[in-house]
Amino acid sequence: MHKLLTAAEAVARYVPAGAVVGMGGQNINRCPMALVHEVIRQGIGGLTVVGCNLSLPLDMLVAAGLVVRTEQGTGNLERYGTLFAWRRAVERGEVGVGDHSHLAMATRFAAGAIGVPFLPTRSLLGTDLLADLVAAGVAVESADPWTGQPVVLLRAMTPDVAIIHANRADLSGNVVIEGVTSHEVDMVRAARATIVSAEEVLPAGAFADRPEQVTIPEAYVSAVVRQPFGAFPTSVYREYDFAEPEIKEYQALGRAGDAELREWIAANLGASFDDHLKARDPAGTLRNGLAEQMGRLV
Template identity: 85%
Template sequence: MHKLLTASEAVGRYVTPGVVVGMGGQNINRCPMALVHEVIRQSVGGLTVVGCNLSLPLDMLVAAGLVVRTEQGTGNLERYGTLFAWRRAVERGSLTVGDHSHLAMASRFAAAALGLPYLPTRSLLGTDLLADMVQDGVAVESVDPFEGRPVVLVRALAPDVALIHANRADTSGNIVIDGVTSHEVDMVRAAKVTIVSAEEVLPAGAFADRPERVTIPEAYVTAVVEQPFGAFPTSVYRAYDFAESEIKEYQALGRSGDGELREWISANLGDSFDDHLALRDGDGALRGSLVERMRSLV
């Protein structure tokens, strides 16, 4: 079945107010920026955003006032600092947070992907995170029935909609991701709906002669959006590097305050992601340099 839509069509059809959004990408790598921009353009609010390292896309959603809760392993851009809009929202109590370890989040997605109510782990034992997760009702301390040792049972988490960015896709929804996938495969398998933006979308059957290249098969994908540079300013392995200047500019505004971020969002999103790219890199020189830098690395 043909699953190719525009970002506007996909978000308008499948991302509705109040849903739980599973966020793909990690830190400054392969974040679904084009899809998140479209959520902001359509002002879809009341969102709960879940993932391992919720980075730049989360902060933009929070700055736009669209998030009420997050459940995550971390919320930062590592060497570029914390997520300032998200941190301020937490401090003033305008959103709530469910702190996890990365493994706990990945385990919750894995449980849902397997159709199980929970999965056991020992990694949370003895941590403050465990007490908070127990209080939130997403973890239970138990005992291994075979060995009698303590374990933690983490509750399955199935997002209403998952947003990820990939290297390639075909119109049937078969997805190819080069490099690290982190929690994304299990998150997509667990999600009720998945929207994938991709650098390139090929005709149906394009991967039939090399099925081992498919990272996520079409059965788990609801909609595909073709968007070159759809992760900009974050990187896509084998395609382009991250744009440090863009990330630093955003973080400098984030330190200044929420008003500055909202002004930047209003001035730079445009009517589409192609508009955004033209506003930020009109002659394409920055994108060209990011492609060349990635070629030098791989």
Template identity: 65%
Template sequence: MAVRVHQLLNPLSQARVMSAAEAVRTFVEPGAVLGLGGQNINRCPMALVHEVVRQDIGDLAVVGCNLSLPLDHLVAAGLVARTEQGSGNLEKFGTLFSWRRAVEANRIEVRDYSHLSMASRFLAGAMGLPFMPVRSLLGSSVLERLVAEGDAVVTADPWSGEPVVLVRACTPDVSLIHANAADTDGNVVIDGVTSHEVDMVRASRHVIVSVEEVLPAGAFDDQPERVTISGAYVSAVVEQPWGAWPTSVYRRYDYYESEIDGYQKSAKAGDEGPRRYLAEQVRAHADFDGYLAASDPGGSSRAAMAEQMRSLL
């Protein structure tokens, strides 16, 4: 009865639940400022990024704190015009090689920030402010470039007179994140670290969330403290089990080292490896389930990573 009442009160509940193809087609446009959730090898929105690649949506400005595997796929696909980030790497697996080559060849524009200053830019956007004061960039060459390009201003704290940096708010046109669960009203649960995502979501015009499972409306009514992101900020919910694969989802599955390492080795060798990966592993399949079935026939690798995560809890 509770589910029925919720659905009657909010007839838009079911409208939020879409396929990845429908959500990306509806909310991601060429030239968009695209926010990416996830951090390093944890909870990256791989299923949604695969769909952006399939639909060949380009001229994107990609923003985030540490832009990792999803960014490298987008760059290898030739869909990125600019990035604004704290870093671009995959921890022990190294830098993002497609992204680095594109930067070195001046094929894309890069605006470097610290992680804290990027997170502060999203906070400013979430609060409806034009800028946010920070101190993390003071004394750095990164700040010198941002000031020269008009993206930051050094001023004085009006009370102490000490220098502070004003960084421009970041307000993505659409952000992509992957989470543990959501209900049909769009209320999202993220277990573990959230990084910059909550403020990035609140600062965004549209938000697409892929989740391991979609629950009925009202599923979190008796545990409201579990809700990380209110459905008020969510444009579309996509149910996609294993949607962060081969990166990890806390409490669900660990990252799959073999695939990440294999991709990185091919990316380090040149542009042809990532392009072949996208052709064979992404564009060759109608959806993310097709990719999973082809890359892990029978699901043995996924089962092993789920068991590995259980052993860590």
């Protein structure tokens, strides 16, 4: 079935207000920026955002006032600093937080992916995080019935919608991701719907003679969006590197305050992600340089 939609169509159809949104990408790698921009354009609020490292896209959603809760392993841009809008919103009590380890979050997605209500892990044992998750009804301390050793039972996570960015997809929704996938494959399998933006969209059946390349099969994908540079300013392995000046500029605004971030968002989103790219890089010089830089790396 033909699953190609525009970002506006896909977000309007599959991201309702109040949704639990599974976020793809990690830190400054392959974040679904084009799809997040569209969520902000449409003003879809009351969101709970879940993932392992919730980074730049989460901060933009929080700065736009669209997030009420996050459940995650961490929220930062590593050497570029914390997520300032998110941190301030948490400190003000405007956004609730369910802190996990990365492994604990991945375990919850894995449980959702295979359709069981929980999975056991030893992650979180001996930490303060565990007590908070037990109180929230997300985790239960138990014992291995064979050895009696302590384990943690973690409740399955099944997002209403997962949003990810990929290298390639075909019209049927078969998806190819180059490099690290982290939690994304299980997150997509656990989600009720999935939107995938991709650098390139190929005809249906493009991977029929090379099925081993498919990272996520079409059965788990609801919509495909063609969007070159759809992760900008984060990177896509084998496609382009991350745009450090853009990330540093955003972080400087984040340190300055929420009003500065809202002004930046209003001034830079444009009517589409292509408009955003043209505004930030009118001649394409930056994007071409990032592609060349990635070419030298791989």
